[in-house]
Amino acid sequence: MSEPILQVINLKKYFALERSIADRLLGRSRAYVKAVDDVSFDVNENEIFGIVGESGCGKSTLGRVIIGLLKPTSGRILYKSKIFNRTVDIASLKEKDLRLLRRELQIIFQDPYSALNPKMKIGDFIGHPLEIHKIATGEEKREIVMKIMEKVGLIPPEEYYDRYPRELSGGQRQRVVIARALILNPRLIVADEPTSNLDVSIQARIIALLLRLKDEMKLTYVFITHSIALAHNICDRIAVMYLGRIVELGGAPSIVDEPLHPYTRLLMRSVIDPDTRNIPRVREVSEPPSPVGDFRGCRFVRRCPEKMEKCEREEPPLVEVSTGHYVRCWQHVKR
Amino acid sequence: MLIKVILHNSMDVKILEIIDLEIMYRVGRKSVIAVRDVSLAIEKREIRAVVGESGSGKSTLASAVLRVLPGNARIVRGSIMFDGVDLLKLPEREMRRIRGSRIGIIFQDPSATFNPVMRVGDHIAELLYVHRGTRWEEGLKVAESLVKRFGIPSERVYDYPHQLSGGMKQRFCIAMAIATNPELVIADEPTTALDVVTQMQVLSMLRELRDEYGTSIMFITHDLSLALSISDNVTVMYGGEIVEEAPSDDLRREPLHPYTQMLLECIPRLRQRLDFRRFEKESIELPSTRGCIFSNRCRYARERCLREEPPLIDLGGRRVRCWLYE
Numbered sequence: 001m002s003e004p005i006l007q008v009i010n011l012k013k014y015f016a017l018e019r020s021i022a023d024r025l026l027g028r029s030r031a032y033v034k035a036v037d038d039v040s041f042d043v044n045e046n047e048i049f050g051i052v053g054e055s056g057c058g059k060s061t062l063g064r065v066i067i068g069l070l071k072p073t074s075g076r077i078l079y080k081s082k083i084f085n086r087t088v089d090i091a092s093l094k095e096k097d098l099r100l101l102r103r104e105l106q107i108i109f110q111d112p113y114s115a116l117n118p119k120m121k122i123g124d125f126i127g128h129p130l131e132i133h134k135i136a137t138g139e140e141k142r143e144i145v146m147k148i149m150e151k152v153g154l155i156p157p158e159e160y161y162d163r164y165p166r167e168l169s170g171g172q173r174q175r176v177v178i179a180r181a182l183i184l185n186p187r188l189i190v191a192d193e194p195t196s197n198l199d200v201s202i203q204a205r206i207i208a209l210l211l212r213l214k215d216e217m218k219l220t221y222v223f224i225t226h227s228i229a230l231a232h233n234i235c236d237r238i239a240v241m242y243l244g245r246i247v248e249l250g251g252a253p254s255i256v257d258e259p260l261h262p263y264t265r266l267l268m269r270s271v272i273d274p275d276t277r278n279i280p281r282v283r284e285v286s287e288p289p290s291p292v293g294d295f296r297g298c299r300f301v302r303r304c305p306e307k308m309e310k311c312e313r314e315e316p317p318l319v320e321v322s323t324g325h326y327v328r329c330w331q332h333v334k335r
Numbered sequence: 336m337l338i339k340v341i342l343h344n345s346m347d348v349k350i351l352e353i354i355d356l357e358i359m360y361r362v363g364r365k366s367v368i369a370v371r372d373v374s375l376a377i378e379k380r381e382i383r384a385v386v387g388e389s390g391s392g393k394s395t396l397a398s399a400v401l402r403v404l405p406g407n408a409r410i411v412r413g414s415i416m417f418d419g420v421d422l423l424k425l426p427e428r429e430m431r432r433i434r435g436s437r438i439g440i441i442f443q444d445p446s447a448t449f450n451p452v453m454r455v456g457d458h459i460a461e462l463l464y465v466h467r468g469t470r471w472e473e474g475l476k477v478a479e480s481l482v483k484r485f486g487i488p489s490e491r492v493y494d495y496p497h498q499l500s501g502g503m504k505q506r507f508c509i510a511m512a513i514a515t516n517p518e519l520v521i522a523d524e525p526t527t528a529l530d531v532v533t534q535m536q537v538l539s540m541l542r543e544l545r546d547e548y549g550t551s552i553m554f555i556t557h558d559l560s561l562a563l564s565i566s567d568n569v570t571v572m573y574g575g576e577i578v579e580e581a582p583s584d585d586l587r588r589e590p591l592h593p594y595t596q597m598l599l600e601c602i603p604r605l606r607q608r609l610d611f612r613r614f615e616k617e618s619i620e621l622p623s624t625r626g627c628i629f630s631n632r633c634r635y636a637r638e639r640c641l642r643e644e645p646p647l648i649d650l651g652g653r654r655v656r657c658w659l660y661e
Contacts, residue, residue, distance in 0.1 A: 054530040054531065054532065055530055153615070169621055170389065199388035199389065199557050200557075200558075200559065200598055200601040200602055201388070201597055201598055201601050201614075202388070203601065204600075204601035204609075204611055204614040205614050205615055207611045207614075208611045208612050208613070208614045208615030209615055211611055211612055212612065212615060226530065226531060227531070227603065228605070229603040229604060229605050230603045232603070232605055232608065233603040233604075233608050233609050233611070234611065256605055266532060267531065267532070268605060269535075270531040270532045270534065270535050271531070271604075271605050272558075272560040272561055272563075272564045273560070273604065273605070273606075274559060274560035274563055274564075274587065274599060274602050274604070275587065275604070275606075277564070277583075277584065277587075
């Protein structure tokens with residue numbers, strides 16, 4: 001296996017909550033939301049690494065932290081950089097270097113409507129990073145933009161260049177966002193639910209586009225999604241997140257064929273199969289707990305149908321059950 | 336056994352019948368057709384899913400039934416019969432007696448439904464007070480027993496909206512929609528804002544609603560697998576028109592319209608991996624303005640399809656708008 005392009009080591013991102021006056025008077029300490037809590041994983045070059053979980057599990061925060069949009073509370077993010085010609089730690093990089101690294105690391109957000117500037121022609125919007133990084137202006141910029149527009153399927157580019165976002169459909173807007181992310185020739189792209197606002201037929205084409213671009217431009221994707229079915233369809237490996245922790249990690253086929261964590265199984269039961277009748281039965285009624293404060297025991301214990309006494313007291317470690325397949329559950333810890 | 340027979344007999348009574356509806360939107364100086372040539376009937380005890388992409392006209396249809404269309408919308412023709420009365424001809428005062436009382440509503444965003452300074456139970460009490468003249472205290476008691484039926488602890492009725500999670504709020508919305516025992520509930524993307532696990536719980540709650548109270552449900556969604564899983568019959572809309580309509584089982588087994596076929600193919604499944612690359616052919620995403628509305632995306636499009644729009648062809652028990660089935 002090739003050396004990983006990205007190594008995330010013991011990464012934490014806590015958000016401090018505002019303390020009320022009563023809290024201060026009573027001397028209560030500050031509460032934290034542990035959005036990402038001690039997460040480690042590698043991403044190999046040219047793979048699609050999926051991060052799956054419900055809203056609030058920390059997956060989006062994780063995506064922002066690993067490309068340097070958010071400073072982590074602690075931990076390391078080792079990235080094999082071309083520009084610096086060495087491995088750098090994104091977590092401790094200076095602002096100036098981080099800006100330079102932006103050429104290699106990009107993010108695609110969920111909502112193409114809010115990602116676009118409504119008053120900017122889409123050609124100018126796509127080419128803006130070229131100006132920011134002082135790579136090209138004027139005619140030269142136009143040429144690079146046209147080329148990338150063609151690549152993402154905004155064809156013919158001269159017809160789209162001077163249009164405004166409101167004149168485009170949802171799928172076309174997402175193509176614009178993808179074009180801008182690609183204009184600096186990046187190597188690693190975090191795609192944060194890039195298709196969850198789109199209809200399935202449009203989603204299929206955007207995914208097809210992302211897959212082609214990955215081959216053509218030798219890209220690596222960290223693909224964040226709430227849909228384990230979508231992740232299974234396109235990712236090489238999947239990490240399942242729950243309340244800031246990775247609870248299961250492994251190859252996409254082995255996660256789906258042999259889900260080990262009760263939470264992964266719950267997610268899979270919630271997928272509606274269009275080929276069979278009936279709503280899948282999800283007996284569990286409790287709500288996902290809040291990520292605020294400290295936890296004792298396994299984070300999934302309140303919703304777990306298979307919990308044991310030990311789960312309440314002590315959190316299980318992430319153990320490797322078979323080659324490359326990790327799970328955080330006492331059922332799989334050999335004593 | 337006898338009860339079953341009676342239920343079955345009452346099945347063919349229509350609760351809602353939309354006849355030849357056409358709605359236009361004024362956008363600047365232009366007029367855009369949002370809904371065209373739409374006729375559909377929902378029977379008592381039926382769960383009908385209306386499926387379509389954004390812009391297909393499915394939400395416009397729901398707004399028209401509730402008579403809450405935006406100001407720039409104009410109903411060009413058609414009628415909407417609810418229990419024998421044309422809703423479109425009703426004075427607003429009488430419509431208000433039906434909306435929220437005989438026709439319940441569940442929206443996509445549960446947070447927008449609640450007044451943040453009122454307890455959730457008060458919303459139900461208010462509804463009962465306005466429509467039934469029920470005393471507030473009594474209304475709260477009704478709210479308690481209502482939510483208890485759906486597995487929610489009754490004391491949650493006294494919580495404020497911000498104290499509830501999104502899924503819990505949506506469950507209260509459903510309880511609210513059925514508090515007045517409506518004959519029809521319109522659910523507009525009720526699970527889109529929810530997590531996958533919570534979504535399942537809300538779906539089974541809607542199913543229960545039909546099974547136990549006999550309420551008809553018009554379930555509006557962009558998600559075909561969701562539609563197939565919950566409904567008896569599915570109406571597929573594209574570009575403001577009905578392109579296919581069939582019992583859910585038939586549609587799942589044998590989708591007829593090329594658009595429905597494409598939708599079913601695109602859904603990511605757990606059992607097999609899709610080869611997404613074959614979907615990347617063209618970048619057209621908007622309905623055609625000439626001939627068949629799907630002709631510019633259709634793999635079977637022939638010369639006639641580009642010229643002439645097909646009618647909604649009745650195949651006995653199902654309908655499809657495609658020249659292939661003429």
